[in-house]
Amino acid sequence: MNDIVLEVRDIVGGYGPMTILNGTSFDVAKGAITTIIGPNGAGKSTAFKAIFGLLKVRSGSIRFLGRDVTNAPPRRLLEAGICYVPQGRNIFPELSVRHNIELGAVAAGRSITDMPRRIEAALDRFPVLRRKANQQASTLSGGEQKQLEIVRGLLLDPKLVLIDEPSIGLSPMMVQETFGILKDLRARGVSILMVEQNARSALEISDYGIVLELGQTRIVDKADRILHDPRIGQLFLGGGLAA
Amino acid sequence: MSNFLNLLIAGLATGAIYAVVAIGFTLLWQTSQTINFAQGEFVMLPAFFMLAAMNLGLPFMLAVLVGIGLSLLVLGLLFKRVLVDPMLRHGVLPLAIATMALSIALKESVKELYSAEAHPFPSVVPAGNVDVLGVPVSMQSLGVLVIAVLAVVALNLLLTRTSVGHQMQATAQNPTVARIVGIPVERMILYTFLINAGLVALGSLLVTPIYLAKFSTGEILGQAAFIAAIVGGFNQVRGAVAGGLLLGVVDNLAAAYVSAQYRAAVPLFLLIVIILFRPQGLLGRVEERTV
Numbered sequence: 034m035n036d037i038v039l040e041v042r043d044i045v046g047g048y049g050p051m052t053i054l055n056g057t058s059f060d061v062a063k064g065a066i067t068t069i070i071g072p073n074g075a076g077k078s079t080a081f082k083a084i085f086g087l088l089k090v091r092s093g094s095i096r097f098l099g100r101d102v103t104n105a106p107p108r109r110l111l112e113a114g115i116c117y118v119p120q121g122r123n124i125f126p127e128l129s130v131r132h133n134i135e136l137g138a139v140a141a142g143r144s145i146t147d148m149p150r151r152i153e154a155a156l157d158r159f160p161v162l163r164r165k166a167n168q169q170a171s172t173l174s175g176g177e178q179k180q181l182e183i184v185r186g187l188l189l190d191p192k193l194v195l196i197d198e199p200s201i202g203l204s205p206m207m208v209q210e211t212f213g214i215l216k217d218l219r220a221r222g223v224s225i226l227m228v229e230q231n232a233r234s235a236l237e238i239s240d241y242g243i244v245l246e247l248g249q250t251r252i253v254d255k256a257d258r259i260l261h262d263p264r265i266g267q268l269f270l271g272g273g274l275a276a
Numbered sequence: 277m278s279n280f281l282n283l284l285i286a287g288l289a290t291g292a293i294y295a296v297v298a299i300g301f302t303l304l305w306q307t308s309q310t311i312n313f314a315q316g317e318f319v320m321l322p323a324f325f326m327l328a329a330m331n332l333g334l335p336f337m338l339a340v341l342v343g344i345g346l347s348l349l350v351l352g353l354l355f356k357r358v359l360v361d362p363m364l365r366h367g368v369l370p371l372a373i374a375t376m377a378l379s380i381a382l383k384e385s386v387k388e389l390y391s392a393e394a395h396p397f398p399s400v401v402p403a404g405n406v407d408v409l410g411v412p413v414s415m416q417s418l419g420v421l422v423i424a425v426l427a428v429v430a431l432n433l434l435l436t437r438t439s440v441g442h443q444m445q446a447t448a449q450n451p452t453v454a455r456i457v458g459i460p461v462e463r464m465i466l467y468t469f470l471i472n473a474g475l476v477a478l479g480s481l482l483v484t485p486i487y488l489a490k491f492s493t494g495e496i497l498g499q500a501a502f503i504a505a506i507v508g509g510f511n512q513v514r515g516a517v518a519g520g521l522l523l524g525v526v527d528n529l530a531a532a533y534v535s536a537q538y539r540a541a542v543p544l545f546l547l548i549v550i551i552l553f554r555p556q557g558l559l560g561r562v563e564e565r566t567v
């Protein structure tokens with residue numbers, strides 16, 4: 034792998050007494066798309082929550098650009114240059130589209146002076162959002178809401194985007210559009226870590242793949258090699274790798 | 277006609293006070309799932325803060341400021357830190373029960389300290405009548421109505437036109453996502469507690485000259501605010517406003533035209549009808565909660 038932006042080392046964590054992450058380790062390469070795949074309950078989304086400070090890591094470490102960010106609160110991670118787009122709908126339904134987007138700038142405080150320009154630029158890039166800027170966000174379609182979330186996350190110019198199941202509930206066309214946005218981001222040097230049920234399509238646009246199972250890293254490799262790895266089919270069909 | 281207009285304006289004035297108190301009630305619910313059953317006592321108490329300050333020799337206006345300051349501190353900050361935060365960790369129901377206990381504690385403490393008598397309280401609005409459409413209307417009612425409306429408009433501007441207001445709304449609509457985009461959720465919740473404390477202090481200032489300062493006035497007010505919030509829609513500020521005004525008007529008109537004896541039953545009747553036929557309230561939206 035080339036330069037590393039995020040190093041996850043032996044993290045252990047879960048909900049209450051339940052341990053989901055069982056010594057998970059992986060790296061995220063700079064300017065690349067890395068996709069985490071694995072069966073349900075493997076700890077993919079939990080790993081994201083742990084990285085983004087929403088779930089306490091009991092042991093292990095997370096380093097972002099060489100700095101320790103283990104258990105750092107979301108606000109600090111946003112300031113450091115990480116943004117997180119969770120699974121499902123993550124908008125403020127009764128605020129307007131524009132106000133939803135503006136809230137993405139809150140973590141910057143007054144340190145970024147050209148925010149109005151950035152918001153205009155973002156609306157230029159997504160004409161649907163500009164057209165509906167003054168409508169309640171709840172009136173957007175699923176795909177448009179996802180775009181809004183991505184736009185909101187990009188306002189702070191993150192270096193690393195964590196995106197969880199971007200394709201869930203979207204039409205095939207919207208999925209392609211969303212993946213297109215991710216490819217554009219990569220072209221601009223942004224690193225992306227994605228979790229995706231739709232493993233095949235995700236790996237097709239990815240540079241690297243990580244296979245998680247039972248909270249542990251099973252395989253880390255180039256995405257196209259994982260795509261053609263016969264063991265992967267086996268893993269998704271049950272049976273497990275350890276067996 | 278003159279009688280009707282006066283009743284209507286008096287009803288709107290009472291309703292505006294209910295609305296002010298109900299808004300605070302719904303704000304707490306929306307941002308922190310706090311159902312404050314002591315909200316009525318929260319309206320009763322600031323008047324006693326002000327009376328205490330006046331007893332120390334402060335002029336009325338200064339005493340009002342002291343009363344508002346003490347309300348922000350005690351009914352806003354301390355209420356959140358000492359009671360709500362620790363209880364909410366155990367769930368919404370334990371907190372609701374704790375606020376019932378607080379309601380009793382506040383009532384009995386005031387009775388102990390100030391006796392069970394009603395104390396007169398100066399009005400911020402001058403007495404007398406003004407002419408509206410050729411009909412003499414109570415200055416007191418009009419003044420209360422105007423002040424309450426201004427307060428609601430100001431609050432609405434804060435919530436809809438400022439970044440802090442948007443952050444507060446975002447916190448109410450989706451706290452998890454609010455945290456993810458970097459909104460200081462804890463601070464926003466504290467702001468709603470301070471706003472509620474400000475609103476009850478204002479309500480106290482407006483209602484006490486009419487009802488007098490008495491340990492038990494919170495009972496009626498708390499119930500009225502609760503009913504207003506449910507009638508209007510628990511999860512909407514404008515619902516609380518509509519519910520409050522409606523309740524005030526219906527209450528006053530029913531007392532005059534239906535029966536003064538059944539007056540107290542009218543709000544409850546309204547509540548039952550709304551719960552039966554439109555449980556989300558007049559302006560509320562149906563809420564889905566994941567358990």
